[in-house]
Amino acid sequence: AQSVTQLDSHVSVSEGTPVLLRCNYSSSYSPSLFWYVQHPNKGLQLLLKYTSAATLVKGINGFEAEFKKSETSFHLTKPSAHMSDAAEYFCVVTGPYTGGFKTIFGAGTRLFVKA
Amino acid sequence: EAQVTQNPRYLITVTGKKLTVTCSQNMNHEYMSWYRQDPGLGLRQIYYSMNVEVTDKGDVPEGYKVSRKEKRNFPLILESPSPNQTSLYFCASSLHRGSGANVLTFGAGSRLTVL
Numbered sequence: 722a723q724s725v726t727q728l729d730s731h732v733s734v735s736e737g738t739p740v741l742l743r744c745n746y747s748s749s750y751s752p753s754l755f756w757y758v759q760h761p762n763k764g765l766q767l768l769l770k771y772t773s774a775a776t777l778v779k780g781i782n783g784f785e786a787e788f789k790k791s792e793t794s795f796h797l798t799k800p801s802a803h804m805s806d807a808a809e810y811f812c813v814v815t816g817p818y819t820g821g822f823k824t825i826f827g828a829g830t831r832l833f834v835k836a
Numbered sequence: 837e838a839q840v841t842q843n844p845r846y847l848i849t850v851t852g853k854k855l856t857v858t859c860s861q862n863m864n865h866e867y868m869s870w871y872r873q874d875p876g877l878g879l880r881q882i883y884y885s886m887n888v889e890v891t892d893k894g895d896v897p898e899g900y901k902v903s904r905k906e907k908r909n910f911p912l913i914l915e916s917p918s919p920n921q922t923s924l925y926f927c928a929s930s931l932h933r934g935s936g937a938n939v940l941t942f943g944a945g946s947r948l949t950v951l
Contacts, residue, residue, distance in 0.1 A: 730876070755939070764926060764942040765879075811878060824869065824940070826879040 723748045725814050727827035735835045740784075740799040742830045744812035747793060754795045755813040756786055759829075765811065771795065782806070807834045838863045842927050842943035849917055850951050857912045857946050859927035867930045867938070868910040869894070870902065872923040873945075879926065885910055917950040924948075 728743040746752060756768040769780025776788040782805075786797045795812060812827040840861045849855055861868065869884035871894075881894030885904040899921055901913040910929075914921060925946045930938040 727878075757940075764944045765928075765940075766942075767939050770939060824881060824884075826871075828876055828878040 723752065723814055723816060723823055723825050725812050725825050725827040727810075727812050727830045729830050730828065731831050731833065733833040733835065734802045736804055737801050740797070740802045740806065740832065742797040742810050742812075742832065744795045744797065744827060745793055746795060746812070746814045748814055748816055750816045752814045752816040754786075754788060755815070756780065756784070756795075756797050757811045757813060758808050759811065760808045768797070768810070802832075802834045804834050804836065807832055838941070840927055840929055840941050840943040842925075842946045844946060845944065846947050848949045848951065851918055852916050855914050855917060855948075857914075857925060857927075857948070859910045859912065859943060860908050861910075861927075861929040861941070862908065863929065863931070863941065864907065865929035865931050865941070866907070867932060868904065869928050869940070870900070870910070870912045871926045871928065872896065872921075873926060874923055882912065882925075914948075917948075919950045922948060922950050 724747040726745045754771040757765040758768050759765045768784050769778045771778045771788045779785045784799045788795050809829045809831045811829050815824045843858045866887045870882040871879040873879045880896045882900050883894050883902040885891045888907050891902050927943040928940040930940050932938050
């Protein structure tokens with residue numbers, strides 16, 4: 722069975738400080754993992770993806786994530802937050818399952834950035 | 837421009853009045869999917885389609901229908917809407933049949949209110 726848990730529903734940081742958004746996953750198969758961002762009143766946009774290549778994945782806008790199989794984690798980080806990073810972030814796992822294919826979204830983490 | 841187009845973007849309707857939310861993509865994608873987004877629950881998959889005339893239930897299919905008569909279109913039908921279907925709906929597509937390496941392209945969303 723597949724599942725995704727985003728460990729924080731809200732994260733608040735000050736501008737210029739590091740960002741850490743946590744994601745743990747469960748999958749019976751080797752999963753593909755994604756982070757998407759949703760700005761207010763917008764659709765979802767891909768930040769980065771992991772598909773069994775390098776475990777440290779770099780995305781857009783300075784974000785990166787590290788796939789840690791032993792910890793079943795795929796945490797999203799950014800060294801220095803910007804006001805424009807304020808948004809909701811979704812961790813997503815995809816992969817085969819018996820009889821089909823599943824895409825599962827985490828519940829989301831809302832990032833607040835204080836000036 | 838490559839995109840997924842949903843209509844209407846906003847709709848207020850009454851219980852029991854059939855409605856259709858259209859979704860069209862211009863990228864020749866095989867895979868299309870519908871999600872609903874509710875606060876604290878992330879995105880949940882309603883239905884998906886691997887290709888023309890091939891559809892399958894997601895995690896929350898009750899009260900919805902879909903069809904895939906053409907590759908580019910994947911309408912979501914609410915035969916008899918109820919207030920618990922008030923939500924934000926997203927259509928998404930990807931190139932191949934649910935391959936984990938393929939990125940989902942999302943529409944801008946359709947906010948539906950059922951009174």
